Amino acid sequence: MGNPRSNYSDPIQGAINEIISAVSSLNMEPSPSAKKEYGTWLSESDTNVAHSIEHLREALNQLEKLTAVRIKIQSLNRQLDTALEA
Numbered sequence: 001m002g003n004p005r006s007n008y009s010d011p012i013q014g015a016i017n018e019i020i021s022a023v024s025s026l027n028m029e030p031s032p033s034a035k036k037e038y039g040t041w042l043s044e045s046d047t048n049v050a051h052s053i054e055h056l057r058e059a060l061n062q063l064e065k066l067t068a069v070r071i072k073i074q075s076l077n078r079q080l081d082t083a084l085e086a
Helices: 009-028 047-085
Strands: none
Touching: 009 047
């Protein structure tokens, strides 16, 4: 399995790819980690689950990039509206 990527040129495609990787990791055979204590989180007891979470975190990072772009566009639109009103 590959590590999460953060260098996507298109954040939407990046988020989609990382979600696909996360789901793929969850569909792998269980892979118990060395820590097998009762009451631990699933991500602490199975390496495939932990790997899936890494991909989901990167998907969220990609979506945050989109949010930052959207906020910047909204700001530019407001500036443009202000300039056109003057």
